[in-house]
Amino acid sequence: MTGHLEIQDVDIRLARLRARFITHQPYRNLQEQFDRLLRRRRAVLSLGTYTEAKGIALVGASGSGKTTAVNRLIGKFAGPAAPQERNAIAEIISLQVPSPATLKYVGSSMLHALGYPLERDKPAAFIWDQVRHLLKERRTLFVHLDEAQDLSSPT
Numbered sequence: 486m487t488g489h490l491e492i493q494d495v496d497i498r499l500a501r502l503r504a505r506f507i508t509h510q511p512y513r514n515l516q517e518q519f520d521r522l523l524r525r526r527r528a529v530l531s532l533g534t535y536t537e538a539k540g541i542a543l544v545g546a547s548g549s550g551k552t553t554a555v556n557r558l559i560g561k562f563a564g565p566a567a568p569q570e571r572n573a574i575a576e577i578i579s580l581q582v583p584s585p586a587t588l589k590y591v592g593s594s595m596l597h598a599l600g601y602p603l604e605r606d607k608p609a610a611f612i613w614d615q616v617r618h619l620l621k622e623r624r625t626l627f628v629h630l631d632e633a634q635d636l637s638s639p640t
């Protein structure tokens with residue numbers, strides 16, 4: 486009986502350890518770059534002017550912590566997973582690039598991340614028109630594409 490309880494205790498300790506996030510230098514660098522871009526973007530938008538939008542490419546070996554780092558970074562912004570209400574603000578949306586990463590599938594996954602049902606039966610041009618409209622409506626500043634290497638695969 487005592488042994489059983491000890492095993493449970495080990496599981497709880499392990500689960501606690503797995504849930505811990507260790508702040509490392511690459512994460513601090515990412516945070517700094519992200520904060521800078523966010524400040525600039527907000528400043529430009531507050532003036533109603535237009536400048537080229539920039540992004541961040543996070544590159545690293547498998548298991549090096551890319552997904553964990555970005556999720557941690559954008560966690561505080563996470564709006565509703567599915568902001569169904571019109572005009573719900575989603576400054577950051579996050580999606581995993583689908584496979585195969587065709588224009589249509591990526592657009593459709595983006596619509597889903599914006600709170601709309603997957604519309605894979607619609608033409609790609611229609612889907613992307615909707616994506617553009619919704620990104621504006623939701624005032625989205627960043628789109629996080631996880632597994633973005635799949636975008637380079639031939640479609």
Ligand SMILES: Nc1ncnc2c1ncn2[C@@H]1O[C@H](COP(=O)(O)OP(=O)(O)OP(=O)(O)O)[C@@H](O)[C@H]1O
Pocket residue numbers: 503505506507508509545546547548549550551552553554
């Ligand atoms: N900063 C961190 N502190 C603690 N654990 C971490 C940290 N970063 C990553 N991990 C753990 O390492 C494992 C791998 O991380 P993750 O899935 O984020 O890697 P990845 O770079 O996205 O890998 P892939 O390229 O295969 O998608 C996960 O179990 C995650 O919980």
Ligand SMILES: [Mg+2]
Pocket residue numbers: 551552553631632
């Ligand atoms: Mg990953």
